[in-house]
Amino acid sequence: MTLGSVPSKFKVSIDRDQCMDCGRCIENCSYGVYRREGDKILIESRKCTGCLRCVAMCPRDAITLTEKPIDYRSHPLWTREVREDIIKQARSGKIILSGMGNARDLPVVYDRLLLDACQVTNPSIDPLREPMELRTYIGKKPSKLNFRKTESGDVELETKLAPNLKLNTPIMIGHMSFGAISLNAQLSMAKAVTELGTYMGTGEGGLHRDLYPYQDHMVVQVASGRFGVNIDYLERGAAIEIKIGQGAKPGIGGHLPGEKVNEEVSRTRMIPVGSDAISPAPHHDIYSIEDLVQLIRSLKEATEWKKPVFVKIAAVHNVAPIAAGIARSSADAVVIDGFRGGTGAAPKVFRDNVGIPIEVAIASVDQKLREQGVRNEISIIASGGIRSSADLAKSIALGADAVNIGTAALVALGCRVCGNCYRNLCPWGIATQRPELVSRLDPERGAVQVSNLIKGWTYELSELMGAAGINSIESLRGNRDRLRGYMLDEEMLKILDVLPAGA
Numbered sequence: 001m002t003l004g005s006v007p008s009k010f011k012v013s014i015d016r017d018q019c020m021d022c023g024r025c026i027e028n029c030s031y032g033v034y035r036r037e038g039d040k041i042l043i044e045s046r047k048c049t050g051c052l053r054c055v056a057m058c059p060r061d062a063i064t065l066t067e068k069p070i071d072y073r074s075h076p077l078w079t080r081e082v083r084e085d086i087i088k089q090a091r092s093g094k095i096i097l098s099g100m101g102n103a104r105d106l107p108v109v110y111d112r113l114l115l116d117a118c119q120v121t122n123p124s125i126d127p128l129r130e131p132m133e134l135r136t137y138i139g140k141k142p143s144k145l146n147f148r149k150t151e152s153g154d155v156e157l158e159t160k161l162a163p164n165l166k167l168n169t170p171i172m173i174g175h176m177s178f179g180a181i182s183l184n185a186q187l188s189m190a191k192a193v194t195e196l197g198t199y200m201g202t203g204e205g206g207l208h209r210d211l212y213p214y215q216d217h218m219v220v221q222v223a224s225g226r227f228g229v230n231i232d233y234l235e236r237g238a239a240i241e242i243k244i245g246q247g248a249k250p251g252i253g254g255h256l257p258g259e260k261v262n263e264e265v266s267r268t269r270m271i272p273v274g275s276d277a278i279s280p281a282p283h284h285d286i287y288s289i290e291d292l293v294q295l296i297r298s299l300k301e302a303t304e305w306k307k308p309v310f311v312k313i314a315a316v317h318n319v320a321p322i323a324a325g326i327a328r329s330s331a332d333a334v335v336i337d338g339f340r341g342g343t344g345a346a347p348k349v350f351r352d353n354v355g356i357p358i359e360v361a362i363a364s365v366d367q368k369l370r371e372q373g374v375r376n377e378i379s380i381i382a383s384g385g386i387r388s389s390a391d392l393a394k395s396i397a398l399g400a401d402a403v404n405i406g407t408a409a410l411v412a413l414g415c416r417v418c419g420n421c422y423r424n425l426c427p428w429g430i431a432t433q434r435p436e437l438v439s440r441l442d443p444e445r446g447a448v449q450v451s452n453l454i455k456g457w458t459y460e461l462s463e464l465m466g467a468a469g470i471n472s473i474e475s476l477r478g479n480r481d482r483l484r485g486y487m488l489d490e491e492m493l494k495i496l497d498v499l500p501a502g503a
């Protein structure tokens, strides 16, 4: 290793007895790991990101990837990662960027929470034979309903109901913007949510016209850069989300590199081709809850009070009082994004060190809203590292109304979590705008994959609820009695308001 060169993360090798010299690895690797020299395919392992495209495309299973070859001796304090970052920064003098979610090996609270099941004295419910109610309404709920008698003697509802989003399953897809991800990735997800009767977010990149047919299932985002925001955009969305913060990078704005801003992205975001799209850290018109109220009301006024408005925040230390303020701000839902949340590009130091886990954020926010008597004023949407139907069920039992998934949907589309989304070279056609790479992702096929994932989780959620003797999502929400903590300390159990296993 020469001075300033970064040690390689992977060792790539080809079994030359298996290889038929078809060249697909060269064609498929957008990072330039393979090249032909004479009649030989040469490998530059140092360039490998672990995207595994070559492994998937090799017709002879001839390629092997080994993680972390030893480029230098191990050390418990000066770990490989620490040294790698120092080498990178000594070379570049820049902030280290990273994609995807927090990559630190920290305990995941979800994995230390266990769900309950009925035995003998309380019968479980078989979801194959009995109806399960998974329909979820996102938005304000009235504390009580008033009815009045009409002159004809009929009874009609007097209480004015706030606009709600109706979800057939409590799983939505979070905001991943056009620009950060490809149009084919967005189209895949839009088709899936439309088919399933749920919703996805546009991200802060505007709404591409090819997504107009799915607009009734899109939540349009207003972020600090206001990219793509105009009245047409607001009117097209089923709901509007004001993004204040993101779990992967709390406290800072967004950055879409200029190389990802092609003609289409430029038109949709309303920015010049090739220019970096930099969203400021704060909204320059929001410095208090009162300012937030003004923006929410302006958005509602602009859309004739017909659409719910969400506010998305990163899960930070005082998330509960902040959410309580948002509940009083006339917002209809608070979206809380935990510190394992994904990103197209974030400074690695933020991604891996700032914020708190979504599990504790849900519990403390739900608790605070109940204590203050405003839980009905607002729905809680949780995101940031939801990996399975078990995480979904536990999130709802902790107090969420629904979850947003992000990385899980991308994995369904082929993403291998290589963390290089910000380089515009995603070989799976997801986090790239290069036409030759984008065309690798077929939106029809992608939609089936995403839809299958959400269906599978929904079936599993029904089974988990049935096993616990619960036939309505309403009865699972905030039902922490059906959770037990395993290998969690007393303080954490207290914050989660969950008993230890065995109690």
Ligand code: SF4
Binding pocket: 014, 018, 019, 020, 021, 022, 023, 024, 025, 026, 041, 057, 058, 059, 060, 061, 062, 063
């Ligand atoms: S894709 Fe596989 S078979 Fe084809 S050249 Fe590469 S290693 Fe050989």
Ligand code: SF4
Binding pocket: 051, 099, 100, 410, 414, 415, 416, 417, 418, 419, 420, 421, 422, 425, 426, 427, 428, 430, 431
């Ligand atoms: S979207 Fe593409 S670049 Fe990003 S982590 Fe997944 S495979 Fe890698």
